[in-house]
Amino acid sequence: MSTTNNPPAAGTQVLLRGEGITRRWGGLVAVSEVSVELVRGTVHAVIGTNGAGKSTLINILSGEIPPSAGRVELLGQDVTGWTQPRRARAGLGRSYQRNTIYPSFTVLENCRLAAQARHPRPWRLWEDAAACPDSGPAAIEVARRTGLAEVADRPAGLLSHGQKRQLEIAMCLATAPQVLLLDEPLAGMGAEETERMLALLAELRSDHAILLVEHDMDAVFRIADRITVMVNGRVMASGTPAEVRANPEVQAAYLGGH
Amino acid sequence: MDFATFLIQCLNSLQYGLLLFLVASGLTLIFGIMGVINLAHGSFYMVGAYMAFALTQPIAATFGGGFFSVLVAGTVLAVALGYVLEWAFYSYLYQREHLQQVLMTYGLILVFEEVRSLLVGDDVHGVNPPAILAGALPLGDMMTYPVYRLFISGVCVALALGMYLVFTRTRLGMMIRAGSSNREMVQSLGIDIQFLYRVVFAAGVAIAALAGMVAAPVSSVYPGMGNQVLIICFVVVVIGGIGSIRGALLAALLIGFVDTFGKVLLPSAAGVLVYVLMALILIWKPEGLFKAG
Amino acid sequence: QGTGKVKVGLMLPYTGTFASLGTAIENGFRLYVAEQGGKLGGREVEFFKVDDESDPAKATDNANKLVKRDGVDVLVGTVHSGVAMAMAKVAKDSGTLLIVPNAGADAVTGPMCAQNIFRSSFSNWQPGYAMGEVMAKKGHKNVITITWKYAAGDESVRGFKEAFEKHGGKVTKELSLPFPNVEFQALLTEIAAAKPDAVYTFFAGGGAVKFVKDYAAAGLKGRIPLYGAGFITDGTLEAQGADADGMLTTLHYADSLDIPRDKSFRLAYAKTYKLQPDVYAVQGYDAAQMLAIGLNAVKGDLAKKAEFAAALEKAKIDSPRGAFTLSKAHNPVQDIYLRQVGQKENKFIGVAVKALADPARGCRL
Amino acid sequence: MRELLSPKGLFTLACFAGLALYPLAAGSFGVDLVTKIMVYAIFALSLELLVGGTGLVCFGHAAFFGIGGYAAVLLSPASGEPGSLLLLLPGAVLAAGLYALAVGALSLRTRGVYFIMVTLAFAQMAYYVAHDTPLGGGTDGIYLTAKPVLGPLDLDKPLVLYGFTLAMLAAVFVFLALVSRSRFGRALAGIRVNEQRMRATGYSTYPYKLAAFTLSGAIAGLAGFLFGVKDGVVNPELMSWHLSGAVLVMIILGGIGHLRGALVGAFAFALLQELYRSEAIFGAFAKHWLLGLGLTIIASVALLPRGLVGVPGQVRDRLLGRASRRAGAAAARTGAGA
Amino acid sequence: MANDLILDARDIHAWYGSSHVLHGVSLQIGRGETVGLLGRNGMGKSTLIRTLLGHVAQRDGHILLFGRDMSRAQPHEVARRGVAYVPEGRGVFPNLSVKENLVMASRPAAAAVRGGWSYERVMETFPRLAERVRHLGGQLSGGEQQMLAIGRALMTQPELVILDEATEGLAPLVVAEIWKVIATIRADGIATLIVDRDFRKVLAHSDRAVVLQKGQVVLSGAAPELQASDALAGFLGV
């Protein structure tokens, strides 16, 4: 099944690096000393038990919450002290495990607004946002790519759960990021949509670095180039899909014979 | 200020703070749990105070009871009032935006004020404390401290404790807190949320009215008294953290101290001190002292 | 012009804390008009009313409503000083006659004074000043004042201090709290700790009730004598109960004045409204009287402003409070009475200052 | 341009045309009244930018209004000469905007109800400064001896003031309409709906909100300036929470989320007050006019969940609902039960 | 057979505002029976469930629960008849602790009649929750929340459990565990209605299945038959 796995090319370009990332909630250590490297052209899957700290890791990498310890490097720069919006503008896109969309806007406007973040120019008060030459076409493009073209004019709040998940990814893409942090993008998607999403990820892989948190093991083993397994905030194993699958510890703690 | 005066001022602060807490606790209950920004809460306080005035005569005449019978009768009436109001006005507000609630409860303030004017007139009235609590304790050579004020403090503390226990220890308390976060799910667990809310609301009204009745002997009874207390109670709720009884208590005491000592030490800035305090606290802790939950 | 009805615009509080005061003023005014057979200066009177809500922010608008929409000849109002100031401004700008039947703001007959602005009540300075003399004569040496931190309170205390310190007394501490805050306990503690010879106070309405009750409850009554400008015990005695007994206050009216004019007024008022009159009713009554005097002098022609003013400046107004005249700034020059509370009445016990005139500082008339 | 010809656009155009023609038909009181309502409308529009546009409910907007008013008086020459409009108006707007900038910078750290209350707190501070210090003349307020002029534009003349206010109202309306469809406005709308997502896509939301807050405060200052000039008197009540509450009620009554709503709400609120206070209609009961106003507000909440501007839509839904047979019937039946 | 039906819903219509989502769906669930509900995204599965539970106000049709007409019933009345719900998105109470989430759901009266799922048993079934009893619902990871939602549903001692995407976002081990719990529930004789994207698992665990397409039932039958049918793949887009 892992036919699409590309061996990391020589001279790999690390776009995002997290080193020794730790996060405590009171007494609980949600993420402990985790280091990850995201390389352009690869999909790096992070899997692990529920509550292992995967979402927390994404939150720290994207700047949503500060780490208790550790540092984050984006495109070769230390961004540990940067705010989330600044990291986003520098090329970091993320999706959420829980839908965070603009329910009252149309699907297209959801995408357009995300795309607008690239070229905000807020002082141009006299220009009509709907006619924005940058964000408009970009929005139509991502809606098409994620299979939302048909419902583009519907208010996002009226979409079904699965469609909302698709929109979540679409908005993430609309900002034209170089690094994608996807938190369970396939959750809630039907079989057809899952296929489409995997195809999209495969397409995006070539010029992006992707971190994929996912519980759908079929999908993960199909698409991932590297897999990191987290349990209770720690990295239990990290390696190629084959290595991870063969790891007895991982089998016992997470995969359960998958 | 010598030490004895300082101690007495502390007592004053404490008592004022507790009274504020009594009014604010009903507000925080309705506010934090039902998500209703109830501007009319001050009106319930006023209703309570006017009941303490208006019920004294008829109760004494028919039952021969004194102040305490008035308290009981007033509380019963307030519960009924709250129940009916929830049914008539508030029950369809929950699904609405918060701002709609602001508008509705603003309308209610006007209605309450005018109905009061039509029924009881616009005069100022006094209410006497019950005879057994009418005395005063000597403090120092010049000061005495009214027993009734101690009684108020006692009522406040008892109520605070009661509410805290109901909230944290009982299933009812859990249901109430659950309802604040996810109505649909509470219903799916077989709980009649409409009834539950009606009861909570009635309790909130009763607490406000009780506060009005208990406060009547020291505050007297006058038009517009509800609005005066409303804003300061909002300050209490917000400083304390919405929905947190514990926070409301602490915030009310804090305001009691700031207000009392502010008046004495910094009279020209006394009016603004409470608001400065609120602004500072919220800038320091943007969600109030205690986050609810 | 001078033949049709004379349009009187009543701008008074009908809602809120001062609602009952507004009603009393209107009652007094209407009583006098009724006694004259519904006519003043030979012209029938037509009333226009606006509720000023005691809200200064809406005051200009409300006054304009009467002046511009209803085209009234005379503005009568109001209770709240801030509102009265805005009315004075409108009156000054539009030249409409204004009679203030309560608000005591010194400025109305001070810097704001004008030919067409009159007051039938008092200036905040007057009762305060009178009480200053009374307390100094009683031999009090150091006194604490307490009031709300707002214009009326400040002015009253200033009047008191002026007279009291002129006669050798000393105001050792000026306590105040924000208007309309009624949490007095902390300040009472301060008073108890400072042990002054006496306390001078200015409060009104609900605050007055509460202050007197708190003063007694704190055990200060009977130990440190409490004096005040008369408003503290006017319209509030029923609510204050025994706690106000024996209190001395100064005002231009009292409940048991031995004046025939007052007796007939009180009888008529009680008969008409089934209510006992108070100082506000008197002020409303006198406002009507003043209008009548002026109208008579100009034979109903209100265009003759100078003559109207001149007539009033010369007149002796036969008020239930006792006859008074008007100062150049159009504020009553009146006896200020010393009153004592007893049996729920403000009993007259003497004249504090005879024919006291407001200094009208800043008036250029 | 196409927007102007939509029903909504036509409605707005008709409103402004009506306002422009109104003085021809009205007496001096009517002109005065409508001038005041237009000032309130500007004030309401400024708040609509925050509440409807950005989702920031400000409960202390009267502070900026009041500062605008006080600035009009305090910046006027002490000599009693009329001040220059060219100096006073920008001065008032700037003063209000600066205070808004300071207040916004601090209060935007909080959210939701906490934001509501912090803005209230800052407004109360301004209130007490005017109320308790000699700077603002204390409770009784201060006076504008001569109204500002600009060449032939003498705001002392009611009709000139009316025209000037109308022009300002139109300018503010057009400006805010442009803002709401601009990228800035869309970003504010995004912040209103989901700020977390805005941040994740790369918007630094704080500067956006601060800009909206400052802009809104400055426009409120403009309204306050006009109010101060119109009355010639300012007092602390201009900054009281009652006024902050009243302007909030106006925009909710009109319908949040539409500029028209603020306009309609201001007119509806002021005219309802006039209606219930009218002795000609209600006789002695006019004394209790607040009762009528209160009941009307309650009824409007119950019957008009989308505010006054939502009425046409509601009527349309009702008609459509009836047309789609079973749907309508079922909706009505369960609607009543649920 | 008819009196053995727990749920008998016929000709259900539902609307969100003016959009008509369900077009005459009928669904029967017998005592102790496990029924799978399948369909692609947005076909109306969740809407059907919410309609049956009384959460969709604009509805039409006949709903019989234990032979009693519940067409117009309030959600809490439906729940009190013994229907428990695990909603999509979990719906745990974020401001209540794990223990409180469970305790508040327990209904002593129902427990006396039906019993079976005590607090202790829930804790045994989900040891992960047992470690976190004092944490607030909102602080749990997604999977922990899902377990809590199921545990909470069981605490009401239901006769019918409705699981909407109960395995969404769960680790494979946990998913396997949830399916085990579903099997346990089934073995307990509790009827279940299951929605899940893994249709093979659904079919494996249910007696019968129903496929929805655009708000209509397009296919239904015994689970093994459906598994073999070709039409199913078309309707599910696989």
Ligand SMILES: Nc1ncnc2c1ncn2[C@@H]1O[C@H](COP(=O)(O)OP(=O)(O)OP(=O)(O)O)[C@@H](O)[C@H]1O
């Ligand atoms: N705000 C918070 N406060 C306290 N604890 C938290 C908070 N957010 C997360 N946690 C805890 O941190 C741990 C890691 O949570 P996280 O959401 O990162 O898990 P996850 O790996 O994404 O799990 P899942 O796969 O179920 O989504 C969990 O045990 C969770 O309870």
Ligand SMILES: Nc1ncnc2c1ncn2[C@@H]1O[C@H](COP(=O)(O)OP(=O)(O)OP(=O)(O)O)[C@@H](O)[C@H]1O
């Ligand atoms: N609250 C709502 N308001 C309006 N339309 C809605 C609402 N919820 C869902 N819909 C619409 O109703 C249809 C059915 O939605 P539903 O959630 O029932 O689908 P579903 O089968 O559960 O899909 P999924 O597998 O994605 O959860 C969808 O087209 C959706 O857009």
Ligand SMILES: [Mg+2]
């Ligand atoms: Mg997660």
Ligand SMILES: [Mg+2]
């Ligand atoms: Mg669904």
